[in-house]
Amino acid sequence: NAGVMQNPRHLVRRRGQEARLRCSPMKGHSHVYWYRQLPEEGLKFMVYLQKENIIDESGMPKERFSAEFPKEGPSILRIQQVVRGDSAAYFCASSLRTGLDTEAFFGQGTRLTVV
Amino acid sequence: DQQVKQNSPSLSVQEGRISILNCDYTNSMFDYFLWYKKYPAEGPTFLISISSIKDKNEDGRFTVFLNKSAKHLSLHIVPSQPGDSAVYFCAAITKNTGNQFYFGTGTSLTVIP
Numbered sequence: 001n002a003g004v005m006q007n008p009r010h011l012v013r014r015r016g017q018e019a020r021l022r023c024s025p026m027k028g029h030s031h032v033y034w035y036r037q038l039p040e041e042g043l044k045f046m047v048y049l050q051k052e053n054i055i056d057e058s059g060m061p062k063e064r065f066s067a068e069f070p071k072e073g074p075s076i077l078r079i080q081q082v083v084r085g086d087s088a089a090y091f092c093a094s095s096l097r098t099g100l101d102t103e104a105f106f107g108q109g110t111r112l113t114v115v
Numbered sequence: 116d117q118q119v120k121q122n123s124p125s126l127s128v129q130e131g132r133i134s135i136l137n138c139d140y141t142n143s144m145f146d147y148f149l150w151y152k153k154y155p156a157e158g159p160t161f162l163i164s165i166s167s168i169k170d171k172n173e174d175g176r177f178t179v180f181l182n183k184s185a186k187h188l189s190l191h192i193v194p195s196q197p198g199d200s201a202v203y204f205c206a207a208i209t210k211n212t213g214n215q216f217y218f219g220t221g222t223s224l225t226v227i228p
Binding site for chain 2: 033040043091093103104105
C-alpha cells in the first residue's frame with residue numbers, strides 16, 4: 001500500500017507561469033488536504049477536498065490558486081501566474097475519514113521555486 | 116493568527132537524556148492534539164496523539180502531556196537517540212473543523228551523540 005504520492009518533488013517556474021502540483025492519496029482515502037510551508041514557518045492549511053468536492057478552502061488565497069480532486073486521478077493544486085512569494089514547500093495529506101481521532105498521512109511534498 | 120505555538124525553534128540534547136518539546140495553544144475548542152516528526156526533504160510523519168479528555172498518553176519512548184487549564188502540551192522523549200534529530204510539529208484539531216489541522220511552527224531537535 002503505497003503512501004501519499006506527490007509529484008513533482010521539485011518544480012521551478014518563472015514568474016507568470018503556471019504551476020501544477022499533483023497528489024495521489026493513499027489507497028482507500030477519500031479526504032485530501034493541502035498545506036503550504038513557507039521558509040521559517042509552520043504548515044499552513046490551504047484546502048480540504050473530498051472526491052469531486054471542495055469542502056473547505058478557507059486557507060486558500062483568493063486569487064491564482066485553485067484545487068480539484070476529480071473522480072478519477074490525483075488531486076491537483078494549481079497556481080496561476082506564479083510570483084516569488086509562492087516559493088514554498090507544498091504538502092498533501094490524506095485520511096480515511098475526517099473528525100477526531102484522525103491521522104493524516106503526508107506526502108513528501110513538492111518544493112516550488114519561482115525564479 | 117497562530118493558534119498553535121511552538122516558541123522554541125530549536126533544542127539540543129545529549130544522547131540518552133530527556134528531550135522536552137513544548138507547545139501552547141489559544142483555542143479552547145481544540146479536542147485532539149498530535150505530534151508529527153519531519154526529516155529534511157520528507158513529509159511529516161505521525162508520532163503520537165492525545166485526546167483532550169486525557170492528560171497523558173505514552174507510546175514507548177514518547178509521552179505526550181496535556182495541561183488543558185494552561186493550554187499547554189509537551190512531548191517527552193526518553194531516552195533521546197541521534198535518530199530522533201528532526202523537526203517536531205505540534206498540531207490540533209476541533210470537532211467543528213475536524214478537517215483542518217492547525218500546526219505550530221516546529222521545533223528542530225538535535226540529539227548529540
